[in-house]
Amino acid sequence: MSSLFPALTEALADPDGTAARRSALRFGDRSLTYGELAATAVPLAARVGEAGRIAVWATPTLETAVAVVAALLAGVPAVPLNPKSGGSELGHIVADSAPTLVLAPPGDQLPPALTALERVDIDVRASRPTAPSAPYPPVLDRDLAPETPALVVYTSGTTGPPKGAVIPRRAIATTLDALADAWQWTGDDVLVHGLPLFHVHGLILGILGPLRRGGSVRHLGRFETAGVTRELSTGATMLFGVPTMYHRIAETLPDDPALAKALAKARLLVSGSAALPVHDHQRIAEATGRRVIERYGMTETLMNTSVRADGEPRAGTVGVPLPGVGLRLTEEDGTTAVEAYDGETVGEIQVRGPNLFTEYLNRPDATAAAFTEDGWFRTGDMAVRDPDGYVRIVGRKATDLIKSGGYKIGAGEIENALLEHPGVREAAVTGEPDADLGERIVAWIVPADPEAPPSTDELADHVAGRLAPHKRPRVVHYLDTLPRNDMGKIMKRALTHD
Incomplete structure (x- = not known):
């Protein structure tokens, strides 16, 4: 499989070249170029290369991004941990995933559930030579098989203890490339977001996405509309957020002309993780002239559908299936297909494609139950399809x-x-x-x-x-x-x- 991060590979090959000097990551006033990211992540990758599985204390910091990139370079599965998790949930995740190391920013106090693990501090400031000097880890990331586990991301646990979804390298690559097609996403794009880094939206889309394109990301640390204004006014082209963030934006816009002007400059505004209310769509569009587009995904499938950058940004829909993703609606029996494209007939979304996870860690029973006999993943989400194929999600099967x-x-x-x-x-x-x-x-x-x-x-x-x-x-x-x-x-x- 080719490298997940071609620009990083190029920076390694030519430390003084253009790619190495490009901005990769910025968190507040701390930043790394691709050359500096390589110089920081490569030694760490060599350090963890034999670890088996590692935990990452996933604070919204530069250290988390470096830790995950290092794990991916080394071919070692990373388990992002939510710093806000309670003790029992964190204990379950650590016991279930059995990491041998925990990577964390220096000085961060870790909870009791992690104290038995060997700790590796990620001191980015102490690891920034002008050019990569350490050898590449024993296994080059471009030599790893597509099915190699990349991440183990735990579900929210709404129906029992959280399950660890094993996400292979091919799922990350195919999802990000499909989004590049749908969103016309290139290395010239600069993404701004303030999402947590322990889940698919903030970590895979928000950090790994720009790095795969050879672009850059500016993370706000914590979401604030002033930060959105600042970054979109100074070169950022895309904004990722969840409905709560866009609701705060919509509430702020009437009294903040600078925010409206900044949003109007954005090439793409993307909302996900839950449905964005139609009235917030309308308020943002009226104030800025820009429409928010929505996409649909989940931990086990990464991204399934999106409104395309060159398509109609229709409020209340999550667009059409991404390239390579199969999507069908089924009746309650889970096998009878819903053929209607009438915007009214409700069915459960089932998907298949290279974007899917491999398994639930240590849960063959749950893995088997998640798939139909003919290989479709049961999402549990209910939707209707409009005549032109746009998907509108109407809720969860269990609760909605x-x-x-x-x-x-x-x-x-x-x-x-x-x-x-x-x-x-x-x-x-x-x-x-x-x-x-x-x-x-x-x-x-x-x-x-x-x-x-x-x-x-x-x-x-x-x-x-x-x-x-x-x-x-x-x-x-x-x-x-x-x-x-x-x-x-x-x-x-x-x-x-x-």
Whole structure:
């Protein structure tokens, strides 16, 4: 398999060349060119080359990026660890993945679950000669087989202990190359983001993506609209974010003309990890003239679909399947295909292609259950397809498919409709048992004005007028805030009414 990072390989071959002088990574006021990244990562790769499997304390820092690149150069699987994980979850991940080393920034205090591991500090400042001087690790990354495990990324654990998805090198390469095709992504692009680095979006797309293209990334450390303004005003061309970030942008835009001007300069604004509400799409487009595009992926599959840079940036959709990705919708039996392209018929998304993971680590039972007999991965996500093939996700099979009055209804479209009401700041929709309907639709609302929330009847009429009468909420609960995880996804299992 060819090198995952051609520009880094070129910098190694010619330390004084143009490629070596190009900017690769910047975190705040700390940065590395491709030559400096090679000089830092190569010795580390040689250090960990015989480690078997390594853990990376994945703080949003330059050290995390260097550690993962070093592991990929050495052909050693890396396990990114969420620094915010609780003790029991972290203990499970360490016991399950059994790393022999943990890589961390110098001075970071590690939790008890990691203290038994040998620690390797990543001191970037002490490892920056003007040219790479250390030998390349024994195994060149371009000599590794496509199926070689690259990362073990743990799922969120919503249905039990987190499972480690083993992601091979070919999945990373094919996903990033497919996105390059869809987004016209080149080495001239400069990406800005403030996402965590322990998952697919922030790490693979946000760090490894620019490095594979030979471009650069500017990480904000933590997301702030002022940082977005600064970076997009000074040469950055792309912004990656999650809906919570874009919601903050939409809220800030009316009083921040500098932010609107900066966003207008961006070549591409991309949202992922959850659905971006339509009203936030509209507010950003009206203020900047730029439309946010959405893509769809998950830990086990990396990226499956996206709105293309040269396609129609239609709000509420995740676009079309990426090159090389097979996608089908199925009925509840998991095998009968949904053939309709009518924007209404709901089915479960199943995918196959080179973008998929290899297995769940130590879980052959879970791996077998995740695939159909003919080799399609069951995503658990429910969607409809528009006549032109655009995919619209309507929710998760486990929490967002509501069967009411003989209809199969996706919670996502109702949530979008509720968010178009001026009295609604945040919204989530679930189903609960109903003796007559089977399930009734329940709305969980954070009102824009807690002193004067919209009534149940008002919200029901609002939804019925935009969608259909059978999709209106029958019950409304009012909250101060919705429970969300680190990526801004609403944790619906935490929505209970006493």
